[in-house]
Amino acid sequence: MTTHPPQATRAGRGLTVADAMEPFDYQITDDSSIDRADDILRSADLDYLLVRDHNGRCEGLVTRTSLQPFLTHLWYAERTAISATTHQRGPFAWPTMGLRLAAIAMRIRHLAVWPVVDDDGYLLGVITADRATGLLAAAPA
Template identity: 60%
Template sequence: MTPNSPRPAGPRLTVADAMDLCDYQVTDDRTAEQADDVLRGTHADYLAVRGHDGRCEGLVTRAGLRPFLHLSGPAERTVGDTAHQQGPFAWPTLGLVLAIRVMDIMRWRVWPVIDDDGYLLGVLTADRAADAVAAAASA
């Protein structure tokens, strides 16, 4: 957009307009088996991972846990040891169209949304973001 071009009509959608609460979380010191049990018991596709200070560390999925399950050895593998999605994270004020582009490039279906201090506010899913943009375009 050039300085003299007109601004798009309507409100600018942000991540806050399309994010969902994250219902299930796990701390990074839990074992991979414990996280897998939570995923199976809740039928969730992902869990938010929190550090010892409560800040968001990323997301873990069944696929990310799979290589760490049932490993033999003296120490159990924790969620912090797994290949979970770690930053960058989205902010609620980030433009929704830009967020969709980032998610497409990174091939993410879900993206954690954090506040300025790093605490989880919710998640942005690709489907919910696309629906919000489509609804705004048809309005």
């Protein structure tokens, strides 16, 4: 019979997304206008905003870059909802997910930031690629 050491004692594998997760307070509803999202991004000097649906569940995130094509026509930006844009959508990370797995998924999907949600889809925070990489590098081998 083969036994395996507890996950926490295996080299760096005990780290989870919860260990790397950071709070993020800036959110916008998916029915808000592109113009409103741009105002928030500019005034708070942010690169991205988390998007939630009308029930408060995480729907994804929108970046300044993804909004740029819509901002060339002011009338379009004022009348178009975030839900009509192409923005990062799920699946999302969850707190119990292994940090190594999350880092791999982020690298494959080319994500700099990834929302972390609970079992019901409500936002808990975000994980950044830089933070995940830093924690994994500092983990004992």
